Amino acid sequence: MKNFINLKDIPVKDLRKILDDAKKRKNKRKKLSTLDVDKDQPLKGKLLIQMYEKQSSRTRLSFHIAINQLGAGSINVKANELHLGKGGESLADTAKILSTYGDGFMLRTDNDKKIEDFSKNLSIPIINLLSPSSHPCQVLSDVFTVEEIKKKSISKLNITWIGDSNNVLNSLIATSVKFKFKLNIGCPKKYRPPKFVMDWVKKNKRKVNIYNDPKKAVRNADVIFTDKVVSLNDRVNKVKKIKDFKNYKINSSLIKYAKKDVIFLHCLPRGNEVSENIFLGNKSKVWHQALNRVHVQKSILLYCFGKLR
Ligand code: CP
Ligand code: NVA
Secondary structure, three states: OOOEOOHHHOOHHHHHHHHHHHHHHHHHOOOOOOOOOOOOOOOOOOEEEEEEOOOOOHHHHHHHHHHHHOOOEEEEEOHHHOOEOOOOEOHHHHHHHHHHHOOEEEEEOOOHHHHHHHHHHOOOOEEEOOOOOOOHHHHHHHHHHHHHHHOOOHHHOEEEEEOOOOHHHHHHHHHHHHHOOEEEEEOOHHHOOOHHHHHHHHHOOOOOEEEOOHHHHHOOOOEEEEOOOOOOOOOOOHHHHHHHOHHHOEOHHHHOOOOOOOEEEEOOOOOOOEOHHHHOOOOEOHHHHHHHHHHHHHHHHHHHOOOOO
């Protein structure tokens, strides 16, 4: 049994195995419908318990489909309907109960420590569905999308992130270290990645390039990523933060500095960090990106259950 909490803690050979498995499984499903179960039903009989303490459209739906395609079942529990928290039940007791009824637990929360505490008290795998410090399922799936579209290993590509230093970027930085790809970041000085993230990069003998000038960050990019300027867990002056990022919008004049065949990715939901014509234009692969989450998350589940082929 394995947890899937932070990409930085997972060996690259395991991440690569997940991506390879997702590719094989995706190929085999070409003629199947959304809820048709994969022939080998690898998780038949298993119950996955999902808990979202904050909003989600894509993660919730893509995991629902992924779980069904593997032959397993899922239930969504709402934090405010459990005894955990307001009902006074300890996290340790709730974790014991989840481990008694379920085979896996998946949590989206505003609290990184809660994931850590659950992981210590569960005897079933836990998957991080997004926390303030990381969004591992999203970003591993994005690596898959990049390699699928570019038909190349990500290590041969120039990846650019324009925008806030948030959970998604932390996970992207982790993958840049693991898969050894070039990562340029474009953001205002005040919003650079935190010191502990950069120290980790250094400790792993890698570097990421940080630019205040978004044009420099975009130069020669094969892929440009961005995300909302204000994340769900951001307790900031939103108006001010959005204003601080006004020169970092992905639009036609900025994207010109990238390679001609650059692709644009965004995990969604979006704000006004990207212009409508880029978001809906032919360089944008955001719907493809969202759909691939189903395929990669299936292989993440199989990794957790020690069932990767
Ligand atoms: N990208 C992503 O995780 O979307 P949701 O917040 O809708 O799950
Ligand atoms: N950075 C965003 C990602 C949403 C999927 C957030 O945490 O709100």
